[in-house]
Amino acid sequence: MTTTPEPQPSDEAARRFVEDFALVFTNAGLQRMPARVFSAVLATQKGSLTAAEIAESLQVSPAAVSGAVRYLIHVGLMSKAREPGERVDHYRILDDAWYESVGRKDAIYRQLAESIERGMTALGPETPAGKRLQETHDFFLYIAKELPLLIERWRADRLEA
Amino acid sequence: MTTTPEPQPSDEAARRFVEDFALVFTNAGLQRMPARVFSAVLATQKGSLTAAEIAESLQVSPAAVSGAVRYLIHVGLMSKAREPGERVDHYRILDDAWYESVGRKDAIYRQLAESIERGMTALGPETPAGKRLQETHDFFLYIAKELPLLIERWRADRLEA
DNA sequence: CACTTGTTTCACAAAGTTGTGAAGTTAAAA
DNA sequence: TTTTAACTTCACAACTTTGTGAAACAAGTG
Numbered sequence: 106m107t108t109t110p111e112p113q114p115s116d117e118a119a120r121r122f123v124e125d126f127a128l129v130f131t132n133a134g135l136q137r138m139p140a141r142v143f144s145a146v147l148a149t150q151k152g153s154l155t156a157a158e159i160a161e162s163l164q165v166s167p168a169a170v171s172g173a174v175r176y177l178i179h180v181g182l183m184s185k186a187r188e189p190g191e192r193v194d195h196y197r198i199l200d201d202a203w204y205e206s207v208g209r210k211d212a213i214y215r216q217l218a219e220s221i222e223r224g225m226t227a228l229g230p231e232t233p234a235g236k237r238l239q240e241t242h243d244f245f246l247y248i249a250k251e252l253p254l255l256i257e258r259w260r261a262d263r264l265e266a
Numbered sequence: 267m268t269t270t271p272e273p274q275p276s277d278e279a280a281r282r283f284v285e286d287f288a289l290v291f292t293n294a295g296l297q298r299m300p301a302r303v304f305s306a307v308l309a310t311q312k313g314s315l316t317a318a319e320i321a322e323s324l325q326v327s328p329a330a331v332s333g334a335v336r337y338l339i340h341v342g343l344m345s346k347a348r349e350p351g352e353r354v355d356h357y358r359i360l361d362d363a364w365y366e367s368v369g370r371k372d373a374i375y376r377q378l379a380e381s382i383e384r385g386m387t388a389l390g391p392e393t394p395a396g397k398r399l400q401e402t403h404d405f406f407l408y409i410a411k412e413l414p415l416l417i418e419r420w421r422a423d424r425l426e427a
Numbered sequence: 428c429a430c431t432t433g434t435t436t437c438a439c440a441a442a443g444t445t446g447t448g449a450a451g452t453t454a455a456a457a
Numbered sequence: 458t459t460t461t462a463a464c465t466t467c468a469c470a471a472c473t474t475t476g477t478g479a480a481a482c483a484a485g486t487g
Contacts, residue, residue: 116388118388118389119388119389121388122384122388122389125381125384125385126378126381126385129377129378129380129381132374132377133374133378134295136445137445137446138445138446147385147399148385148389148395149395150394151394152394152395152398155463156463157463157464165446165447166446166447166448167463167464167465168446168447168448168449168465168467170464171464171465171466172445172446172466175465190455191455192454192455192456192462193463193464194463194464203402203405203406204405207409213293213294216290216293217287217291217294219290220283220286221287223283223286224283224286224287224308224309226279227277227279227280227282227283227309228279228280228283228311232311233311233312233313234308234309234310234311234313237308237313238308241364244364244365244420245364247420248368248416251416255409255412259408259409297475299475299476316433317433317434318434326476326477327477328433328434328435329434329436329477329478329479330475330476330477331434333435333436333476336435351485352485353431353432353433353484353485354432354434355433355434
């Protein structure tokens with residue numbers, strides 16, 4: 106046994122950033138533990154961490170890490186990789202994690218639009234309510250269409266530089 | 267006493283829409299009760315409802331309605347109005363509720379960018395981690411800037427038609 | 428001014444969520 | 458094939474959130 110029993114010997118400022126960013130990310134809608142795990146990996150120099158390292162650095166159980174990374178992988182923010190003949194998984198943030206997570210919001214707006222459309226039928230398309238819904242519907246579709254284009258434009262601009 | 271004791275005599279399809287839309291809206295991030303209240307008002311022909319009507323139509327307590335509308339007003343999705351010499355409040359959805367609620371998301375991205383910026387300082391701007399954060403930071407600021415422009419473009423297009 | 432009706436506040440119970448320890452599973456190493 | 462380290466699953470306890478009933482409050486009305 107030569108590992109440190111301390112919470113972690115390394116950089117205190119980094120740990121504060123991890124919690125700070127996780128908090129903001131939580132406000133943005135992510136659950137707490139996935140936000141912390143993501144944040145912990147984000148703040149590493151090498152860009153990846155093993156489950157044990159995550160657990161140690163956040164002071165949580167391996168079970169919590171397991172649940173969080175499963176979720177993060179599911180929503181396409183992280184990937185798990187194991188080198189051939191290795192025993193540990195390395196978790197890293199996908200290169201286009203952010204683009205995806207913003208761009209994927211178009212699905213939400215599309216769902217809203219679909220629900221509104223059903224509502225128009227239910228309430229009568231020619232009634233005042235129906236007409237009000239029509240505009241909302243169009244707006245949601247507009248956003249759903251434009252969001253991915255926005256990301257694309259960013260990508261294109263980025264390639265030039 | 268001449269009011270109906272039934273859950274509500276009126277349109278069944280409308281009630282289904284209310285719950286359907288509330289659900290989608292909840293998936294999009296709103297709490298359940300505010301989503302239901304909003305949805306109930308959205309589905310009315312006259313475009314407004316009193317607290318009592320909301321409570322009746324959703325089969326919830328006045329307290330729940332009170333809490334929900336307070337929240338909805340706070341986040342700028344609803345307004346409360348009382349006619350001079352009236353005893354009841356009428357709740358209605360703000361005309362630009364949706365524009366606001368989408369456009370206001372730029373604040374979230376701005377906060378993310380700010381947190382990332384603090385992280386860059388903490389991790390060292392010239393380190394691998396610092397450089398990775400830089401790009402994320404720029405991306406968030408880009409989104410924060412473009413979202414309101416997107417809404418504006420919609421508004422402009424709409425005025426023409 | 429007392430009454431009535433509509434709204435808000437508050438303590439609490441019910442329901443839902445989150446993270447833990449412990450047991451179970453997988454796969455490399457011996 | 459047995460051992461061992463890494464990871465996952467699961468039942469449960471702690472914590473949080475949500476909606477309720479009851480009481481307090483506010484504002485027209487007679």
